[in-house]
Amino acid sequence: MGDATQAVKGRPPQDSGPQIGAFERFVQLTELDTRMLAMVGALVVIWIVFTALTDGIFLTPRNLYNLTVQSTVVGIMATGMVLVIVARHIDLSVGSILGFSGMVLAVFQVEILPLGVWWNWPLTVVMALAVGAAIGAWQGYWIAYRGVPAFVVTLAGLLIFRGCAWIVTEGRTVAPMDPTFQVFGGGIQGSIGAVWSWVTGVLAIAFVVFNAFTSRAKRHRYGFPVKPMWAELGIILVATAIIVGFVMVMNAYTLPRSDIPRGIPVPVLILMIVVVFMMFISRATKFGRYVFAMGGNPEAAELSGIDVRKTTLMVFVLMGVLCAIGAVITTARLNAGANSMGLLAELSVIAAAVIGGTSLAGGVGTVAGAILGAVVMQSLENGMVLLGVSSAMRQVIIGLVLIAAVWFDTAYNRHRR
């Protein structure tokens, strides 16, 4: 992530002696984040174990397609939760915001606006986003300008907006959604096909290469040390392999009773855009820098002339908008607005951020980590469903994993000091 977190996460001192091991040297030269590597390692182990236990079903294109689609909503919200927690706050209301903005969207789309007009669904999407932003601003106002702790404001929000969601239709489920709108859910029509998937993949690779070389050229210009060329090319190669592999898997899952590839699901495309945007926000903008500074030392942020209140308010607005994006995907996937939408989502979202290395003490966290955290959580859930583990047992296990992840993080940080 930004220099901020990268710094925290694992750059060894420059003058570490010559006696360090080969692995440490490798990590140092490639500037990889060791914690992130450990998480990827854990994910690989989880996948191997489930693949073995399910006789390979886990690793079929069909299951991987579903797994990615299932991860999107939690992943999108977790990128916002990272900033909330980094700023030393918490948001317990994200599931209720999703539920309420989703119900507003569904009611307007199905019952209030005329059906079948082209502007129906875009307008309702904008309305949902506006509802999310407004709720975020309301909660952010109480937290930032009235000094009520975020835990209290968003705990109240969890009740208030769940209640509001029910009030909108008195508990009725609203269906069906606009057929075009359903594309956002990643169902039968909800993927972009083989050709566009390859186009997306190639664009992503071009982006990775462009980024690597422009930042390299810039560091050269200042005479800063750059990582060795083999490391740069190696990282590009690995990224390319992952992107190509992902596109191939998505293309390998075909539409029912045909061999037409589905390609990248639309919700995953949305997730990708959100991730790039949130990475940009947290690494490359003043706003992101201020969020990290506030988390690292609120007093220092204040003394530096940062408008801490406005920044806090904006963090919650952003969180609200991301919940509304989650609501768009959820209503499209369900093909309905229902009261159960987003129920208990706050737990998965916070868990994804925390498993992804976000420190509850504030100041430390990455968007990429949160996505990995979401995929880890969803992989466990998905794998256990395939194995026929009961939902009660799944809850027990995911709870234990959460403790283990945070314990690991604490131990890892103590070791690094």
Added chain:
Amino acid sequence: MSTAPLVEMRDIHKRFGGVHAVRGVSVDLHPGEVVGVLGHNGAGKSVLMKILSGAIAPDAGEIRINGEKVEIESPRDAQRHGIETIYQTLALADNLDAPGNLFLGRELLTRWGTLDDDAMENETRKVVRRLNPNFTNIKGAVRNMSGGQRQSVAIARAIYFNARILIMDEPTAALGPHETRMVGELVKQLKAEGIGIFLISHDIHDVFDLADRVSVLKNGNLVGTRRTTEVTKDQVLAMIILGKLPEDSAGEEMPGFH
């Protein structure tokens, strides 16, 4: 002096609930002058200086810069008047690296309005080199740095933005003898450039040889202000400990101790 002082703080008061931390203190500072602000822990030195740096709002009193009355309501206001501060606590965001801290709130941007991390790193290397040539590993989180390195970052931040008025609140507290001497050299250098410096310490030895004048606080009151050429260290010590003015030296201005 005939011209208006660079900074004048007049009759400043600050209460925290029942604690009357600063009681009608007046101090001033001229360009190219070092004024030592002395007093025991809890005397009110940091509070007085935080009022000048915009971190604390005074209950009463006025501040003049070059003779003109100003309202300093935030750290931003103070920065606009050329006031830079090295806080006693350093005020560093531990999770950010040195450039992140140095430019916090005043980031360098690319032409697209995004953070220009490389430019900030480059500038940081330049200013840090001037302070501490051995300190090259500036890209780690300041949390993992030594006390001296952290102090260097805080000092670098204060001198980078061309301050006219520098507040150094116990700047050598975390430093060894060698680094302390370097800070002393830096003070002389900045003074020669015409910068006015408030040098705060609870220890007279840190300040006496560098300062042109000393202002002594005790229990929130100003005991008095004296030229260092006109008093001995022992006399200043008596001011700090007993709150007693030396009898033979004439008070320069308003004795604030009642």
